[in-house]
Amino acid sequence: MCLAIPAKIVSIDPDGQSARVSLGGVTKEISLALVEGVAVGDFVLVHVGYALNRLSEEEAARTLALISEAGMLLDEDLGVNPPLSEQAGGAA
Amino acid sequence: MSDPAGRLQVRIGAAGTTIGSSRPVRAARVFVGKGPAETARLLPALFSICATAQSAASVGALEQAQGLALHPWVSAWRGRLVDAETLREHLWRILLDWPPVLDLEPDAPAMARVMAGFVRLRATLTSGRDPSDLGPFALGMTAVAPEPEAGHRAFPELGALVEERVLGRPPREWLALVRGFDGLAQWCGQTDTPAARLMDWLLVQGLADLGRSEIGPLPELGSDPCLAELDARLGGPGSDDFVTHPVWDGEPRETSPLTRNLSAPLIQDMAVRFGNGILTRLAAQLLEVARIASRFETAEEVRIPEFEARELGGPPRQSLEPGVGLSQIPAARGLLVHRVRVTEGRVKDYRILAPTEWNFHPEGVVAAGLDAMAARSDGPELEPLARLFIAAVDPCVEFELVRI
Numbered sequence: 001m002c003l004a005i006p007a008k009i010v011s012i013d014p015d016g017q018s019a020r021v022s023l024g025g026v027t028k029e030i031s032l033a034l035v036e037g038v039a040v041g042d043f044v045l046v047h048v049g050y051a052l053n054r055l056s057e058e059e060a061a062r063t064l065a066l067i068s069e070a071g072m073l074l075d076e077d078l079g080v081n082p083p084l085s086e087q088a089g090g091a092a
Numbered sequence: 093m094s095d096p097a098g099r100l101q102v103r104i105g106a107a108g109t110t111i112g113s114s115r116p117v118r119a120a121r122v123f124v125g126k127g128p129a130e131t132a133r134l135l136p137a138l139f140s141i142c143a144t145a146q147s148a149a150s151v152g153a154l155e156q157a158q159g160l161a162l163h164p165w166v167s168a169w170r171g172r173l174v175d176a177e178t179l180r181e182h183l184w185r186i187l188l189d190w191p192p193v194l195d196l197e198p199d200a201p202a203m204a205r206v207m208a209g210f211v212r213l214r215a216t217l218t219s220g221r222d223p224s225d226l227g228p229f230a231l232g233m234t235a236v237a238p239e240p241e242a243g244h245r246a247f248p249e250l251g252a253l254v255e256e257r258v259l260g261r262p263p264r265e266w267l268a269l270v271r272g273f274d275g276l277a278q279w280c281g282q283t284d285t286p287a288a289r290l291m292d293w294l295l296v297q298g299l300a301d302l303g304r305s306e307i308g309p310l311p312e313l314g315s316d317p318c319l320a321e322l323d324a325r326l327g328g329p330g331s332d333d334f335v336t337h338p339v340w341d342g343e344p345r346e347t348s349p350l351t352r353n354l355s356a357p358l359i360q361d362m363a364v365r366f367g368n369g370i371l372t373r374l375a376a377q378l379l380e381v382a383r384i385a386s387r388f389e390t391a392e393e394v395r396i397p398e399f400e401a402r403e404l405g406g407p408p409r410q411s412l413e414p415g416v417g418l419s420q421i422p423a424a425r426g427l428l429v430h431r432v433r434v435t436e437g438r439v440k441d442y443r444i445l446a447p448t449e450w451n452f453h454p455e456g457v458v459a460a461g462l463d464a465m466a467a468r469s470d471g472p473e474l475e476p477l478a479r480l481f482i483a484a485v486d487p488c489v490e491f492e493l494v495r496i
Binding site: 002003004005018031033034035036045048049051053060062063066067069070071 | 095096097116119122133137138139140141142146200201204207208211232370446448488489490
């Protein structure tokens with residue numbers, strides 16, 4: 001929960017306001033409106049379509065490794081949870 | 093690759109609201125087997141949206157689990173940084189999410205200044221070191237405190253932005269004017285910021301009580317019986333259910349800027365008129381922005397060793413077993429709870445209970461509010477109003493809204 005994902009900038013639009021990032025082999029367009037001075041090859045934290053801040057390749061790798069490690073525990077969680085009424089027993 | 097942050101799926105319509113979530117509420121299990129110091133260092137990198145509140149909760153729980161008692165000024169120092177983060181998160185909503193309701197552009201240039209200003213403020217408050225330095229969030233805090241007025245001196249840039257783009261006047265003046273609903277209405281009518289215009293629009297449209305429901309606040313959980321209950325829920329066999337769909341005394345509850353300001357005169361006055369409807373919610377966020385900004389603007393109020401300390405972590409409680417730590421932090425969106433069990437120098441269990449799980453419970457305050465809105469009007473305006481209401485309660489992930 002409350003995660004922001006490190007992603008590598010692969011291209012920046014000519015107006016400098018948006019970029020394409022590579023995230024787990026998928027590219028995605030994000031806004032650069034909240035950060036300054038980022039360049040192709042930089043890693044940024046991405047949250048709800050915005051680059052939040054730049055981070056070093058080492059920090060990005062460490063965070064991605066942690067997310068991956070957590071993700072392996074979470075395969076069963078990746079589907080959308082059903083509404084409470086459809087769950088046997090419901091919440092505690 | 094699925095988005096590891098997860099998302100909320102909200103379905104609305106006359107047949108009732110349903111809320112599903114793919115948020116990774118059990119992700120903290122990744123720390124099982126790691127050492128406490130490594131956990132304290134890695135956790136804010138994983139939970140990076142409210143990394144400061146997450147750090148405060150994590151070190152508080154880990155220190156408690158290991159029987160480390162800290163000087164109150166460390167808690168005070170951490171609290172000042174959590175406040176700064178809360179200000180940043182509220183300004184995100186106010187500057188980026190509120191203007192589009194009035195067909196205005198999100199104020200991204202102002203939010204970019206907020207982000208940069210927060211980084212500088214945080215760096216100053218962590219002794220001016222690298223922003224990624226743990227500072228007061230190093231386990232068993234050994235860092236040197238910043239000089240007492242550092243927070244005040246690093247704040248003017250953010251303070252000026254709050255005045256210019258949000259409140260339209262100095263925060264202290266806003267607090268003096270807006271002591272009740274009449275003051276708020278006066279401010280709305282006189283001020284040309286998007287925040288004031290949105291609140292004025294809600295009043296003019298008769299939408300101030302939008303999303304009003306009877307879902308009650310999560311009570312204070314500071315007493316020994318409450319801590320014991322919370323500890324049992326988070327450490328017991330039903331903990332996965334509890335952190336996914338939490339209830340208290342069998343009922344869904346709300347924890348938010350609104351519920352922690354229910355005793356403020358402004359919020360009391362507005363709750364009488366509009367209940368927990370949208371205008372009361374937005375007023376609570378503005379109130380926190382004004383309060384935090386006004387404190388940073390007054391040097392003597394943010395002197396780190398001296399300002400009023402809040403309970404962040406604390407000494408071991410009799411209601412907890414040795415090796416268990418339980419901390420509660422007032423994060424931007426509501427109460428953030430961490431529970432950790434440490435045995436033989438390793439984390440054996442780690443649970444996080446975040447405010448979004450309370451507020452977006454399938455029968456919680458968002459579901460009940462959206463039901464009330466759909467019952468009042470199921471027309472084309474329902475969807476944009478539902479988006480506004482959801483943003484006002486403020487999930488920390490993307491949400492998908494579907495009409496059914």
